[in-house]
Amino acid sequence: MSFDTGLLQAFIAVHQANGFTRAAEQLHLTQSAVSHQIRRLEERVGRPLFHRTTRRLSLTADGEDFLRHAERILQAQDALTRHFRCSPIEGTVRFGVPESFMSEGLPQLLRQFSRSCPNVRLEVSVGLTLDLATMVRERELDLAVVVSVSGTVEGALLRRLPMVWAAAEGFERSDDASLPLAYSPTPCVCRQVSIDALNKAGIPWHGAFSSHSLQDLRTVALSGLAVATFTRDNLRPGMAVLDERDGLPALPMLDFTLAYSEGDAGERSPAVVELGRLIEQAEWARQDKPARRSRRTLRAA
Structure with missing residues (x-):
């Protein structure tokens, strides 16, 4: 048994709005159209989902169960859509990282970034002796993880x-x-x-x-x-x-600091911002060991 997501959305809207009129306004449909959708859904389920009176609309016991499943289905669909949506971000990102920062987490993160932003060309430089701070300052890199004595480099502290x-x-x-x-x-x-x-x-x-x-x-x-x-x-x-x-x-x-190269107007490209966000939010990037x-x-x- 499968369910049209449009019917699920109508069901949740009616429940949240506590009525067909407000739900129809939220969905930009007529009241009769929303009523028809709920009838189709109940026919599909084979059980009533709402208690209807002249003054009150409430969920049946089956409606309560159906609500939980419907919400999970729509949340999963939204997550799937976000995951595979083609990002409008484009351009080139030059990223530098010291060898000591490399772990299994970083290649996976870079792969995630490349898949979510397929129009961005990613150029990664890895090395133990690269002068990453100078390369960022002179705009040879857009962002880099810079190793320094504590408190000497500006940016987002990772470790x-x-x-x-x-x-x-x-x-x-x-x-x-x-x-x-x-x-x-x-x-x-x-x-x-x-x-x-x-x-x-x-x-x-x-x-x-x-x-x-x-x-x-x-x-x-x-x-x-x-x-x-x-x-x-x-x-x-x-x-x-x-x-x-x-x-x-x-x-x-x-310190392991994520340092950014600033443009002439002090701005960062959307691609740089997105990669920086992923790195700053990654738990493994901030992980300390005893x-x-x-x-x-x-x-x-």
């Missing part, structure tokens, strides 16, 4: 995570030995922050490994060859967090 010294469990360093450091080439934020912290603390260090790949840095840290710095969500099993008890300076919080325990705690566990 704020602590930066950590990461090494293999069992990593040892004597107080006077040079610290082997693994980092990415400039303008990597983690590289500059860690070097500045070591220099300020008077701790000798040397570059033991350099790579544009975050995966390479994690692999080297796990091998015990060098110490790497990144946000805590990049820690993997087998890694230990070093801190002041290991003679290393504290590191700051890092801090992992320090090396000493891991050893004691």
Whole structure:
């Protein structure tokens, strides 16, 4: 058994308006047309849906049940229509994102955006060492997720995570030995922050490994060859967090901020606004993970 959505809409309108006259006005139909629709619906159902008196119109018990199902059907139809409606938005969106922000959620979100806005050409740049803040400022990108020391970049804050010294469990360093450091080439934020912290603390260090790949840095840290710095969500099993008890300076919080490039009139295109809205509302984009325990705690566990 199937039901014409027009009949369902008429049924709900009559119920909400508590009468045929007001429902007809809302539906832009004549009263007789609405009455005819309700009769057709009741014939289709095989049961009366309304109690009718000269003074009052109310739902029968079957009408109450039918109302719940009718509302669900129309809500589902509206959702389906919105999902597959072709968006009038068009143009090009240039989006930049650091490798450390990549997750399963981002490709799915970008696919969702491309399907809902098929007339928009999406250009995505991903990298660990891209100077995304400068690219946004110089309008080479329309929007980007920028990693920075907390509170230094304007935009929509997505995440704020602590930066950590990461090494293999069992990593040892004597107080006077040079610290082997693994980092990415400039303008990597983690590289500059860690070097500045070591220099300020008077701790000798040397570059033991350099790579544009975050995966390479994690692999080297796990091998015990060098110490790497990144946000805590990049820690993997087998890694230990070093801190002041290991003679290393504290590191700051890092922000992941969605920064926008502004046009001459300070305006953003509808396509940029839509992609930004999806990213800002995505739960995974704002997801923080609990801090992992320090090396000493891991050893004691």
